[in-house]
Amino acid sequence: MGQLTILGLESSCDDTAAAVVRGVPGDARVLSSVVQGQADLHAAFGGVVPEIAARAHAERLDECVKQALTQANTALSDVDAIAVTAGPGLIGGVLSGVMCAKGLSAGSGKPLIGVNHLAGHALTPRLTDGIAFPYLMLLVSGGHCQFLLVRGHDDFSRLGGTIDDAPGEAFDKTARLLGLPQPGGPSVQAEATRGDPKRFRFPRPLLDRPGCDLSFSGLKTALLRARDELITDKGGLTEQDRADLCASFQAAVVDVLAEKTARALAIYLAESPAQPVLAVAGGVAANTAIRARLETVSAGNGTRFLAPPLALCTDNAAMIAYAGLERFAAGETDDMTLVARPRWPLDNSRPALLGSGKKGAKA
Ligand code: KG4
Ligand code: ZN
Numbered sequence: 063m064g065q066l067t068i069l070g071l072e073s074s075c076d077d078t079a080a081a082v083v084r085g086v087p088g089d090a091r092v093l094s095s096v097v098q099g100q101a102d103l104h105a106a107f108g109g110v111v112p113e114i115a116a117r118a119h120a121e122r123l124d125e126c127v128k129q130a131l132t133q134a135n136t137a138l139s140d141v142d143a144i145a146v147t148a149g150p151g152l153i154g155g156v157l158s159g160v161m162c163a164k165g166l167s168a169g170s171g172k173p174l175i176g177v178n179h180l181a182g183h184a185l186t187p188r189l190t191d192g193i194a195f196p197y198l199m200l201l202v203s204g205g206h207c208q209f210l211l212v213r214g215h216d217d218f219s220r221l222g223g224t225i226d227d228a229p230g231e232a233f234d235k236t237a238r239l240l241g242l243p244q245p246g247g248p249s250v251q252a253e254a255t256r257g258d259p260k261r262f263r264f265p266r267p268l269l270d271r272p273g274c275d276l277s278f279s280g281l282k283t284a285l286l287r288a289r290d291e292l293i294t295d296k297g298g299l300t301e302q303d304r305a306d307l308c309a310s311f312q313a314a315v316v317d318v319l320a321e322k323t324a325r326a327l328a329i330y331l332a333e334s335p336a337q338p339v340l341a342v343a344g345g346v347a348a349n350t351a352i353r354a355r356l357e358t359v360s361a362g363n364g365t366r367f368l369a370p371p372l373a374l375c376t377d378n379a380a381m382i383a384y385a386g387l388e389r390f391a392a393g394e395t396d397d398m399t400l401v402a403r404p405r406w407p408l409d410n411s412r413p414a415l416l417g418s419g420k421k422g423a424k425a
Contacts, residue, residue, distance in 0.1 A: 145386020222274025
């Protein structure tokens with residue numbers, strides 16, 4: 063098969079993105095990856111406002127595409143296909159992307175490929191490191207938390223996922239409760255380095271139950287209660303109280319993720335993969351304490367731990383272009399009937415996860 067050049071578009075949450083990827087399945091490179099965040103537009107609202115996001119995507123996609131093509135030193139006439147996130151996500155944003163991609167496809171005559179956003183994340187280890195199937199993927203971000211056994215570009219088994227909040231949401235909420243800046247993950251992590259992780263015994267939700275499902279909303283409530291007790295008893299929080307709360311919260315998240323990862327690994331390793339790999343994606347994968355523990359769990363199970371560069375772990379369009387490349391190479395394309403889907407589970411054999419986070423459906 064010859065080299066394929068794919069243009070990708072992503073607009074399912076609060077990042078408007080376009081990228082060009084070239085290669086073949088398992089051996090491709092990113093020629094350009096443009097991401098325009100919208101944090102400034104939503105900052106005052108404490109979460110992503112779907113209408114504002116959709117409007118910004120509609121206004122910015124054209125420019126992102128132009129930049130991505132220019133930076134890749136290529137033209138629309140040179141690409142083999144146009145891939146676009148068709149879900150899951152905030153429906154207005156997904157629609158903006160799908161409409162833009164349909165326009166580009168109609169105007170250029172290039173094939174259109176709808177991509178599942180979660181498949182984009184899940185296939186990233188093949189883009190960055192050419193990892194062979196099957197591998198285990200942990201998606202941890204502000205909108206997602208699930209374990210996926212990836213057997214093929216269109217073959218995913220969800221071994222478990224959050225039944226309520228995503229961990230990133232819990233970090234962001236913790237920061238808000240303690241008056242720390244957003245996004246909460248980095249600020250909580252920074253506080254935690256100065257704190258005592260054993261001072262508060264926060265719950266480890268669902269550890270007493272079998273399986274790989276996770277839960278983070280109870281942890282958030284426990285933190286709120288501990289904070290309020292300190293305020294009632296002492297009239298406020300000291301710097302040390304705050305650091306200890308962060309450290310104790312983070313320790314609970316780390317313990318839960320480590321134990322559930324060990325269980326997911328056991329299921330995956332039962333399939334005897336030749337070169338076992340655990341890969342992570344999502345903004346929470348930036349957390350050094352989480353990374354370190356997952357690395358330990360992997361090493362203890364003879365499994366390679368892989369964390370792609372952060373720019374490809376968080377939302378971007380290179381992963382969408384690459385997932386589109388895999389679909390295109392397999393002879394799969396869409397047409398003008400492609401629909402935008404707010405919910406689109408990767409694994410249809412499992413019931414949909416509950417809840418819908420501040421960043422949209424968790425699928
Ligand atoms: O993947 P991402 O950029 O966006 C989506 O959620 O789609 O992830 C953002 C999330 C935020 O909730 C942020 O607080 C969290 O990732 N995050 C972290 C860290 N850096 C970012 N959480 C924990 N520790 C970090 N160092
Ligand atoms: Zn995402």
